[in-house]
Amino acid sequence: MCEKPTVLIISGLDPTGGAGIAKDIITVSENGCHPLSLISSLTVQNSIEFISTKPINVKYLKAALTALKKEFTFNAIKIGLIPHEPEWIKFLARLLDQFQCPVVIDPVIKASSQKNSEISVVPGFNSLLNSKNRIITPNFKELRAIYRSYTDKKGTGTETMARIIVENSGCSVVTTFEGKKDHIMITTLNGESIEKIRVINTDKELHGTGCTFSSALASKLATGQNLCSAVSEAAKYVVSKIEKRYIYNKEGQYFL
Helix, strand or coil: CCCCCEEEEEEEECCCCCCHHHHHHHHHHHCCCEEEEEEEEEEEECCCCEEEEEECCHHHHHHHHHHHHCCCCCCEEEECCCCCCHHHHHHHHHHHCCCCCCEEECCCCCCCCCCCCCCCCCCCHHHHCCCCCEEECCCHHHHHHHHHCCCCCCCCCHHHHHHHHHHHHCCEEEECHHHCCCEEEEEECCEEEEEECCCCCCCCCEECHHHHHHHHHHHHHHCCCCHHHHHHHHHHHHHHHHHCCEECCCCCCEEC
16 A cells, blocks of 8 residues: 655635635645645635635634544645634644644735735734745745735845745745746745746636645645755646646636
């Protein structure tokens, strides 16, 4: 018998199945790990419009996590959409502090279908980042919002913003640029590195690339790969999904 590494997923339920916990479960399974999943919030949305969300009670989260811990060892944890409530985030941060495995946080500060150019983090969000085992996977807008939660300085380059976050939290930052650049930037306490990726241009936006990448990354880390190797392999997996993209309906985005 071959035991698979386990990845604990804490994320929201996207009813379309194109993102959120449903996509996370598929991604973790396809990357050779066993998915364990806890829903953080329920959403009202489709692939192009995020309407509302309802948080899951934190008492459920604690009870469900306690039950899972009795049976499983977590090789990695992936955090996706979580309630934008300071007390909820504070509670989650306390739960995560008990784990030493890699914790990949996809900072879904605002759904990608909402095009407001200025976004901000919820008070207390940074408490999730305060550990060397945390890896965040922001796009550029999310990176800038997290950076501005540490300082009010503006007009700073990507490298500097990522470095400020790392120096203030101890986490690692994997900036994805949402496939708009031919590389992913990795910033850790030990320095910066670049992983080249293959860019595929599409005539429609893609639904679920962020959660797919972060779930694949968590899976690769769960198998024992180092961060640079895991980022490279996760990116290749996402590209393979983009190549096989399909349209759910005529008005929506491409699904992976």
